[in-house]
Amino acid sequence: MSALLEVSGLTTSFLTASGYLPAIEDVNFAIEKGETLGIVGESGCGKSVTSLSIMQLLSSNGKIQKGSILFEGKQLVGLKDTSMRKIRGNDIAMIFQEPMTSLNPVHKIGKQIGESLRIHRGLNKEQSKQKAVDLLKLVGIPRAEDIADEYPHRLSGGMRQRVMIAIAMACDPKLLIADEPTTALDVTIQAQILDLMRKLKAEREMSIMLITHDLGVVAEMCDRVVVMYAGKVVEQGDVRDIFRKPTHPYTIGLLSSIPRLEDRQQRLSSIPGNVPSIEVMPAGCRFASRCPHATQRCADDEPSLLSVTDNHQARCWLVDEKGVAV
């Protein structure tokens, strides 16, 4: 089975004072049909740049320097904007982190949901309005007819995120890119939104690319996980493997910084230091400066993605030396 989305060797750079510097380098992953892929990492590690690269929505100072993005076998890198527009919102839809600002305050909810239907399906006002009400019902908004006639400021954050999902679902996308969809919401609402996404995914056989820094969300939602650090994939594999046998010290660090009910530690462990900025990216392993296991080899040479098991890889020399997790 060929993957729905196949990203290989993707390098996206941004123009800085010192020329083009890569924000993500040599990123590889694939999303199968009906699969949920989690992309995890702390702020600034290139999660959002990855999603914007896929959508070809980089700001004018950013460009894809290398690599390919195949969507249903079609190359998206270098695709003309007119062709890309037909894919955006139609085949690949996106929902954003901040539901408070992702809706246009001057247009009614119903109109905004109908927008992509008018763009891609050529529906008229009346038809798109009717479809918008159906979509609002689909995402579980009560009084859908009334809400369609309201302006966004009348809705709460959770309701707005539902509306965003309704907008994304309008054209039945094959891939939904969710960029931190629950970060701005409180925990009970988070659970509702995740439930909703899971339900829609199952009903519509859609794939989801879930960008998050919340490992709890990943455990709950994802089939496979890609862990990114400083613009590179450092570990990827099945969600079970990642949680049971994390191999890269960064993943281990991330997992041990989650509070657990079983063992009541005095303090949560944290990873010391910060992500190196792209202007002063060290050669060798990018995590070496923060890694408890770092050796001279880590500082000198960068490991490639090494196989831990068949579909579990980690970018760490420890795999090479021990073959298994530390």
Place this chain on the structure above:
Amino acid sequence: MAHMMADSSPTTGLKQRLAHPPTKVRSKFVRVLRAYPLVFVGGLMVLALIFVAVFADKLATFNPNFQFANGLAPDGAPLAPNHTFIMGTDDLGRDVYSRLLFGARVSLEVGVFASLISLFIGTTLGIISGYYGGFVDSVIMRITDIMLAFPFILFVVALVAVLSPSISNIFIAIGVLGWAVTARIVRAEVMKVKEFEYVQAARALGSRQWRILFKIILPNIMAPVIVLTTLAIGNNMLLESTLSYLGIGVQPPTASWGSMLSEGQQVFEYAPWLLYYPGLALMLAVLGFNLLGDGLRELFNPRRVR
């Protein structure tokens, strides 16, 4: 009945009354009127001005440019307001009331058209500048800086002098030179709005560039622009008066409020009504546009009107 009763609970089957029974929903017009009565005061003043300007020939009692032999006192002084000339006459024996009505026409015409020209140029340049940024932005903003740095009146005076003074040349000159502030405000608003996630979201939906510019961004920046334009109408009416006062505006014998003030100034020691009426008219007109502009700002803000 759904409005009077809350839904009965599916678990207990009990029916409950609503804690806050719904009251009659007033129309938006009434709600706005209650919240912002000054919009309507301003709006009425502006409507009155428009009415007067449009029907000046019906409302005027005399030909505004006719010099009445009985319009002057035996010693040649202007007549104070009386039964025939209700606002008195000027030093040439013309009826002030009729001149005031025809002057409203000139003032409003210049104010409105000049502001529309500025609005169009300023919004277009501001949107391009703010959205595309970079080199285009630098060029447009440097031109704007020059426009703002140069004394505006001097610029307008020079242009009107070149074009020869006439009503249309006055509003063209004011409009073509007066877009700088609009462009700056539009640019700033666009730069703010284009960073909002809903613009990114619109791109992610596959919207074309024109759709993003004119359907997503433009409606979001219109509130300050409309306010600015409404205020600009008042200002441009003042500017027309200034030009006419300086003698390069509307040419005699055509009446405008500025030229009436200018002519009246020479004799105001013994004929003060020649300043009172046009001055008062100008003040009320500008005040009307200002009240309306302030009110519109509230009205266009979807968050404000409950």
